[in-house]
Amino acid sequence: MRWSRTLIPTLKETPAEAEIVSHKLLLRAGLVRKLTGGLYTFLPLGLRALRKVEQIVREEMNRAGALELLMPALQPPEIWQQSGRYETAQEVLYKVRDRAKKEWVLGPTHEEVITTLVAGEINSYRQMPKNFYQIQVKFRDEIRPRFGLMRAKEFIMKDAYSFDATDEAAQASYHKMYDAYARIFQRCGLKAIPVEADTGVMGGKFSHEFMVPAAAGENEVAFCDGCGYAANVEKATSAVEKCCDQTIEGEVEKFATPGVVTIEALSQPPYEVPAARQIKTLVYLAASKPVLILLRGDDQLNEAKLTGALGTATFRAAEAEEIFATLGAHPGSLGAVGVTHLPVYADERLRETVEMTTGANADGFHLRHVAIGRDIQVAHWADLRLVRAGEACPKCGKSLKIQRAIEVGHVFKLGTKYSLAMNALFLDESGKQQPAIMGCYGIGVTRTLQAVIEQRHDDNGIIWPISVAPYTVCITPLNTAPESAVMQCAERIYAELTECGVDAILDDRNERPGVKFKDSELVGFPIRVGIGEKSLAKGEVEIKPRGGTLVSLKADEAVEKVLSLIADSAG
RNA sequence: CGGAGCGUAGCUCAGCCUGGCAGAGCACUUGGUUUGGGACCAAGACGUCGCAGGUUCAAAUCCUGUCGCUCCGACCA
CATH class of the missing domain: 3.30.930.10 (Bira Bifunctional Protein; Domain 2)
Structure with a gap:
C-alpha cells in the first residue's frame, strides 16, 4: 500500500473526548473515528x-x-x-x-x-x-x-x-x-x-476471566505472587481471621451516641470502639423486599457476592426513607438486634463474634455487649466481604495484591440452563x-x-506486535521524487517485500522527514526501513524496529534482514 | 438513573464574568523557499457560536428549556 492512496488521518493533538492512552492513540493514529457515543x-x-x-x-x-x-x-x-x-x-x-x-x-x-x-x-x-x-x-x-x-x-x-x-x-x-x-x-x-471469576446469578458452576493488567481497566483483580492465585475481587476470598477472641462480658446495653452516624466516629473518643468490634448493618431491597446485611465494621460489602447469597441480581441499597420505615431509625443507627421480621444475611467473619457494638435502631443510640446468635438471629451466613490488598492469600497465606485489569475474555461453564x-x-x-x-x-x-x-505503547505512539500490526513494515524514503535514487531504492524494497508476502506500506508522501518518522512511530509499524540520500550514497539503508535500535546495512541486504526480524518475532 | 463538567472552524482552544465587527494555533488550498525528527514566508478558503424560546436597541456572552458529549457510580466482552 502507498501511504498517499490510503486514509491515515493522524492527529498531532489529542481529541478532547479521549481520556485513556489507548483511546487517544486509536484516534491519533487514525485507526478509528467516532460516529457518536459508543x-x-x-x-x-x-x-x-x-x-x-x-x-x-x-x-x-x-x-x-x-x-x-x-x-x-x-x-x-x-x-x-x-x-x-x-x-x-x-x-x-x-x-x-x-x-x-x-x-x-x-x-x-x-x-x-x-x-x-x-x-x-x-x-x-x-x-x-x-x-x-x-x-x-x-x-x-x-x-x-x-x-x-x-x-x-x-x-x-x-x-x-x-x-x-x-x-x-x-x-x-x-x-x-x-x-x-x-x-x-x-x-x-x-x-x-x-x-x-464470579458466576453471578448463573451460580454454581465455574468461570475464568482473562485479564489484561492496566490502570485503565474497569475490573479489579486480587492476585498472589506466591502461588499464582488470581481472582476477580467480585469472587476473591482471603484467609482473614473469622472470630474475635473475646468472652461475653454482659447483657446488651443501650448507650447514647448523639450525632454519631459513622463507623469512624464511633471509633473515636469518647467511645473508642474499634471498627473491627462494630457490626455494620445495611438495608437492601431484594426483589422489593427489605433484607438486613451485616458486616464487620471495617469490611465492605461485595455486591457480586450478595447476588450469589440472595439468588437474585435485582436488588439495591434502600433509601434513607425506606430504611426509616423498615427499622424506625436512619442510617448510622441501624442494627439487627431483636429484628425478627426481616431476613438477616451476615458475613462469615461475624460468625460467633461477641462483645460487638451496633446501632440500636433508634437515632442517637448504639448497643454494646452484643453477641451474634444470642442477640441477633442470622438467617443466612455467607461470604459477603470485599477482599483488601495485603490480606492473606486463601491458598498459600502470602499477601494479596490488587490490580486493575481489562477483561478481554471469559470462559464459563453454563450447565443445562x-x-x-x-x-x-x-x-x-x-x-x-x-x-x-x-x-x-x-x-x-x-x-x-x-x-x-493500552499495554503496548510509549510516548511516541503504539508499539504493535507483528502479529496484529496493520502493516508489518513501513518504508520511508526521504525523497519521493520518482526518478531519485532514494525513491527507486524504496520502490525496489517495497516490491520485494510485497513479493515475499510481507505487509508493507510505502510512505510516498512528499513530507519532511520529521513528519514521516513521527507518523510511522505514532501508528506503530513494527519495522521501519529508512532510505535517505546520505546513507544511500554509501549504498546503505536503515532498519529501525519500533522500540528497538536502528541499524544501517547494505541496501541489498535490507529485505533479508526484514524477513529475519519477522521470523525471529514469530519464533 | 444519580453526581460533576463541557458544547465557538476538520482538531486543540481563547472570547462569556462585565452584552457592541466571531478569533488564535494546528490542519486545508495556491505560490515560493526548504528537506535526516511534527519547517518558513506570502496569499486564501473554512462558522446556524449544539438546538429552541425569552430578555435587550443589540446575545457566542444574560435567563429558561432541550439535545449531545466527557468524567465518577450501578451493567458487561
Whole structure:
C-alpha cells in the first residue's frame, strides 16, 4: 500500500473526548473515528489490525476443534422469552419494530440462537462434543459507553458455545477453550492472566476471566505472587481471621451516641470502639423486599457476592426513607438486634463474634455487649466481604495484591440452563433423554485490539506486535521524487517485500522527514526501513524496529534482514 | 438513573464574568523557499457560536428549556 492512496488521518493533538492512552492513540493514529457515543467507524488501518486479531482468534478456535458459523444479529424476542432472559437482560436489549409493528431484538449475545439450532440438529450423544463459534457484532444498550472501543454499544465479539453429553466431556471442552484463550492472547502480544471469576446469578458452576493488567481497566483483580492465585475481587476470598477472641462480658446495653452516624466516629473518643468490634448493618431491597446485611465494621460489602447469597441480581441499597420505615431509625443507627421480621444475611467473619457494638435502631443510640446468635438471629451466613490488598492469600497465606485489569475474555461453564429452557435434549447411550451440558466462551475482539494498545505503547505512539500490526513494515524514503535514487531504492524494497508476502506500506508522501518518522512511530509499524540520500550514497539503508535500535546495512541486504526480524518475532 | 463538567472552524482552544465587527494555533488550498525528527514566508478558503424560546436597541456572552458529549457510580466482552 502507498501511504498517499490510503486514509491515515493522524492527529498531532489529542481529541478532547479521549481520556485513556489507548483511546487517544486509536484516534491519533487514525485507526478509528467516532460516529457518536459508543459507535465507531474502523478506518482502513484500524480494520487491518482488527482483521489480524480476528484471524488469530479464528486459527486458534479452529485448532481447538471449534466450528465457525454465523448467526443473525437480529433475533425474535420469543426465544428470549423462552430462556427467561427477555426479563432479566432487558436493560441491555435493543428492541426494534418492523413495519407490521412486530418487535425484534438486536442480539447482545447468542445463547438462545445457538441452543435453538442445537435443539433441532443434535439429538444423539454420538453427535457430541460440539463447539460452535462466530465472530459477530453484538449490540448492548450500555448504561455508559466509554473509553472508545473498550465499552461500546456495538462491538465485535467472538462467542463460542460447547455442547457435551457428560460432565467430564464438558470439563474437557472448557479446558480446551481455556488453553486456546491463553494462546490467542499470547499471539496478540498481550500479557493476559486467567483469573477466577464470579458466576453471578448463573451460580454454581465455574468461570475464568482473562485479564489484561492496566490502570485503565474497569475490573479489579486480587492476585498472589506466591502461588499464582488470581481472582476477580467480585469472587476473591482471603484467609482473614473469622472470630474475635473475646468472652461475653454482659447483657446488651443501650448507650447514647448523639450525632454519631459513622463507623469512624464511633471509633473515636469518647467511645473508642474499634471498627473491627462494630457490626455494620445495611438495608437492601431484594426483589422489593427489605433484607438486613451485616458486616464487620471495617469490611465492605461485595455486591457480586450478595447476588450469589440472595439468588437474585435485582436488588439495591434502600433509601434513607425506606430504611426509616423498615427499622424506625436512619442510617448510622441501624442494627439487627431483636429484628425478627426481616431476613438477616451476615458475613462469615461475624460468625460467633461477641462483645460487638451496633446501632440500636433508634437515632442517637448504639448497643454494646452484643453477641451474634444470642442477640441477633442470622438467617443466612455467607461470604459477603470485599477482599483488601495485603490480606492473606486463601491458598498459600502470602499477601494479596490488587490490580486493575481489562477483561478481554471469559470462559464459563453454563450447565443445562439453556438446554433445558430451549429443549436441547439428546438421547444418551442408554436411550435416556438428557439436556446437553453447555459452556460459553467470549472474547471481546474490538476490546482486545484496544487492550493491545493500552499495554503496548510509549510516548511516541503504539508499539504493535507483528502479529496484529496493520502493516508489518513501513518504508520511508526521504525523497519521493520518482526518478531519485532514494525513491527507486524504496520502490525496489517495497516490491520485494510485497513479493515475499510481507505487509508493507510505502510512505510516498512528499513530507519532511520529521513528519514521516513521527507518523510511522505514532501508528506503530513494527519495522521501519529508512532510505535517505546520505546513507544511500554509501549504498546503505536503515532498519529501525519500533522500540528497538536502528541499524544501517547494505541496501541489498535490507529485505533479508526484514524477513529475519519477522521470523525471529514469530519464533 | 444519580453526581460533576463541557458544547465557538476538520482538531486543540481563547472570547462569556462585565452584552457592541466571531478569533488564535494546528490542519486545508495556491505560490515560493526548504528537506535526516511534527519547517518558513506570502496569499486564501473554512462558522446556524449544539438546538429552541425569552430578555435587550443589540446575545457566542444574560435567563429558561432541550439535545449531545466527557468524567465518577450501578451493567458487561
